[in-house]
Amino acid sequence: MQTLLNPSCIIVALLIASASVAYADAAPEQAIKACIASVHQQNPSSRYDAYVNPQSGEIHWYGTHQDNFRFDKCMSEKGYWISGPH
Numbered sequence: 001m002q003t004l005l006n007p008s009c010i011i012v013a014l015l016i017a018s019a020s021v022a023y024a025d026a027a028p029e030q031a032i033k034a035c036i037a038s039v040h041q042q043n044p045s046s047r048y049d050a051y052v053n054p055q056s057g058e059i060h061w062y063g064t065h066q067d068n069f070r071f072d073k074c075m076s077e078k079g080y081w082i083s084g085p086h
Contacts, residue, residue, distance in 0.1 A: 028052075028080050032059065035074035039067050 032050050039048045043066070050061035050071060059082065061071060072082045 028059070028075070028078070031075055031078040031080055035071050035078070038074045039063070039070045042070055043067060 029052055032052065036048060036050055040046050046063065046067050048061070048063035048067040048071065050059060052059055061068065063071065075082045
């Protein structure tokens with residue numbers, strides 16, 4: 001019997017602690033700052049954070065599932081794709 005893992009479970013597990021994505025072009029730092037502010041505005045007690053690794057261009061972030069969703073949605077609205085397939 002073969003057991004298959006649900007891809008959405010794998011994505012959720014990866015988002016629990018932290019995640020990253022790389023962009024070949026200039027880092028979307030303005031969008032990141034605006035989206036962090038948006039997350040904090042929606043959840044004032046949030047400790048959400050994100051940054052761009054200057055050497056790799058990867059965006060790293062840390063937060064709760066809900067805060068990750070808010071950040072991902074905000075970045076998507078600004079034209080940046082962050083998370084895996086939904």
